[in-house]
Amino acid sequence: MTRYQHLANLLAERIEQGLYRSGERLPSVRALSQEHGVSISTVQQAYQILENLQLITPQPRSGYFVAHRKAQPPVPAMSRPVQRPVEVTHWDEILTLMEGRTKTGITAFGGGQPDLSQPTLKPLWKELSRVVQHNVNEILSYDELPGRRELREQIARLMLDAGSVVTADDLIITSGCHSALSLALLTICKPGDIVALESPSFYGTMQMLRGLGIKAIEIPTDPGTGISVEALELALEQWPIKGVIVVPNCNNPLGFIMPEARKRQLLALAQRHDIVIFEDDICGELAYEYPRPSSIHSLDIDGRVLLCNSFTKTVAPGLRVGWIAPGRYYDRVMHMKYAASGTNVPSSQLALAAFIREGYYHRHVRRMRQIYQQNIETYTCWVRQFFPCGICVTRPKGSYMLWVELPEHVDMVCVARELSRFNIQIAAGSLFSASGKYRNCLRINCALPPNEKHRMAVEQMGEAVNMAMEE
C-alpha cells in the first residue's frame, strides 16, 4: 500500500469511529505531515482520496472539514428464508442477466466478473503466449484425467495458506468452481435429494441444484457470521438432508467470513449427522485480512468436506480452471469427472502453473485484495450518498460484492428492468433465493473501477430506487 493510501485509510477510520465529528475541521496539511513524518504532497493525496469518497469537504482558505453525511447504514439482520425444501425457480431472470453480460456498452453491476484490467495480470498472457508457442503438442493433446500435475502441485502449495495439507494426488482439476461443485453434487446426490445452503446464496449454485433435480433448503444466515448452525441443526432433525453447501470465506453475496469457532461447530454438526460439506472457497484468497482465513476443509479429519475452488475470481474466468479436493470421495469424483465432463484445456493449466510458480499469482492477488477493499469503501460511500434512508448494507470482509437491503415494499426486480433501459445491469436479490425472497435487495459487483462513469451509474441506481420507494 502506498503511504498516502495508508494515511487516507487511517483518517477514514477515525472519521468512522467518530474521533472527528461531522462538520469538524480536520488537522492542517502541515500538521499531519509533521505528525506522520510524511511529505506535504502525501497528505494532499490522502485528503484527495477522502474528498473523492465524500468523507470530507474542502473549504477555500479554511482547510478540510468532515462532511455532513447520513449515518452509516446498519448491516442487514439474519435472513429468514422458508424453512422447508423447495424447488429452485427464477431461471428466466438469470438467463436475462447472463445475456446482458456480453451486451456492448452495458454497465454490468449484476454479474460476477473480476477486474481484469490490472497490470499484474500481464505476465499471465505472456505465459499463455509462451505455452502456445512452445508446448504445441501438449496443448493440442488430451489432458491427463486429474489435470496437469505441475498445476496441481502449485495448488497444493496455495492451499497451505488456508491451512489445508494436501498433495497433488488429492486434487482434481475441473472447468472452474462451477464444474467442481456440479461434480461434487452429482457424486453425492441423486434427483429428489435435499441439500441445505446459506440464504441468500449465489444464483449459479441454486440453478445447479435445479438442473440436477436436487431440492434446496435455505438456512437462515447472518451477514456477519454466516450460516446459522442452530437453524441447520433443526433442519437436519426434520429432513433427510444429504449435505450443506457453504461459502464460509468472503461469502457471495454477503461478504462475511465465518468465525473459526462457527466453522468448527458446523463441521461437528456435519459429523454428528453424517452429512457432507460442499465448501466453495472461490473468494477465500480475496479476504482483506492477513493471513487469509482458514477453510473448513483444513479442519476436516474424516474426508467429508469436498472443497471446490477456482482461479475465476482471483485470476480470470476465461481460463476455466478450477479444482476440487474431494476428501474420501476422490475415486468417485474422478469417475464422475470422466463420466460427466471429461478432460480440461491444457493451455490454461500450463500458463497458470507458470504464473503461480514465478510468483506472479501472489503479487496479483495481493494487489487485487487492496483494490477490492478500496472499491468496496468507495461503493459503500456512493450507496450511502445516493440511496434513500432506511437501507441496510453489508460490510464485506473480502472479495468485491456489496449486498443492499431496501425497505420491504421496494421491488428490485422492477427497478432492474427499469435500469436495463439505461444499460445499467443489476442483480435483484430474488435471484439469490430458491423461493423468491429478497425482492427488496440487490447485489452490486464492486470490481468495476470506481470512476466517474460508475459513480454516475450508482447515482442513477439510487434515483430509480428512490422512485420505487415512493410508489
Place this chain on the structure above:
Amino acid sequence: MTRYQHLANLLAERIEQGLYRSGERLPSVRALSQEHGVSISTVQQAYQILENLQLITPQPRSGYFVAHRKAQPPVPAMSRPVQRPVEVTHWDEILTLMEGRTKTGITAFGGGQPDLSQPTLKPLWKELSRVVQHNVNEILSYDELPGRRELREQIARLMLDAGSVVTADDLIITSGCHSALSLALLTICKPGDIVALESPSFYGTMQMLRGLGIKAIEIPTDPGTGISVEALELALEQWPIKGVIVVPNCNNPLGFIMPEARKRQLLALAQRHDIVIFEDDICGELAYEYPRPSSIHSLDIDGRVLLCNSFTKTVAPGLRVGWIAPGRYYDRVMHMKYAASGTNVPSSQLALAAFIREGYYHRHVRRMRQIYQQNIETYTCWVRQFFPCGICVTRPKGSYMLWVELPEHVDMVCVARELSRFNIQIAAGSLFSASGKYRNCLRINCALPPNEKHRMAVEQMGEAVNMAMEE
C-alpha cells in the same frame, strides 16, 4: 491426392479384387507409365507404396509380383450382446488405459488421439497465438453461455455438409463431444432410466451412463450397416427405454457408415416409440467417401435428435470444443449447461472460428481423410501379416479405428497386460461392452503414423496374440 497415391490405390484395389492373382507378375513400370500417362518415377513411387504395404514383392531383374498372402480376413459377424439392461462395469481397466495415455515412451494404440503432427494444423496455433495477443480481454472474460457466436456461425455452415440446416441460434458450444453427450443425457434421463446403444460402443459413452446412474441395453450391431433396427424394436417393446445413442457415421469402434435407408428406419422407429436419438457425429467428417454421409439429425422433422459433435477428432482434443444441436430440447439443454458445466474457454473457440473461416479447417480435414484411409490400409495389412489365421477385421469407412476379433478363447485383457510390459498399450474389446463381452477383441488406433516403430509394435502385438492362441 498425389498421382502416385492415386495409382497405388488403383493397383491395390485390383489386387484385392483378384484381377492380379497371388504370385502373378505385375505390368512393367514402362507399360504402366504409358497406360496411365504418368512419369516413370510416379509408377516407381506407387510400386514403393505397395511394397511397403507388402502387397507386392520386387524380384531383381524380373519386376514386381503380387505377394503371397493370407486371404483377406472376413468382417466380424453381427454382435450378440446380452439382451437386457445392465449396469456398466470395467471402470478400473479404463482408468489404467487413461493413465497409460500420458506415460512417456508408450506406444498408445489404445486411446483415441488423432494425428496431431500434420503441417495443415500449423495455422491453428498461429490463430491461437494471434488470439492470445490481440483478444486479451475476451479470452480472460466469461464466455457467452451458448458459446462464441462467430464459432457457432461457422459450425452451422459445416453442418450443411451433413445435410443439417441450422443457424447459430440452434447450437450450444460444449467442452468436447463428451460434455455435449453428458448434457444431453442429463437433460433427458434420470438415474435408473434405460438407454439403448450399439454393441460394441465407445467405452467413454458407457462410463458416462454408469456415472449418471443410467442402465445400458446393448443392441446387436452389424459391422457393415450398424445397429439392428429390428433388435432395437424388440427391446423397445420390452423395456421402457428413454433414448438410443448411436454413432452412425464412421462408428467407433466398428468403422461402419449406416446406409441412409437404415438411418431413416431408425428415425421412424424413434418416432413410433417417441424416444430421442442421441447422435454422436464426432468422426462423421472423416468419412473416406465424398460428399460426407448425412447425419440422422438432417432427416429429423420433430426435433427429437440431439446431435453431439466436436473438433476433438478432426482438429485436436486439447481445444475442448464441441457442440450440441439439441432440437426441441434447446432450452432445457441450455439450462443444463449452466447448471452442470458452466461456460467454456473463449480462446479455443476464437482460434477455431478463424481456422474454419480462413479455409484451413477444410484443407486439414481433406488431408486427414486421406492419411487415415492409407493408415487403415497399412495397419490392415500388418494385422493380416502378423496376426494368426481365424481372425475377423473390420473394413472402416472412415476415421482411424480398426476392430479385430480373435477366436473365442483368446483373452485380450491378458494380452493387453502382457503388452503393457513392453510399453505397448492396446484397448481390449471388453471395454466396449457394458457386460464384459468382446474379451477376444481389440481396437487399434491407426492414427499413429505407420512407421517402422509402429510396424514392429504391431508385430509384437501379433506375437502376443499368437502365444495367447496356443495357451
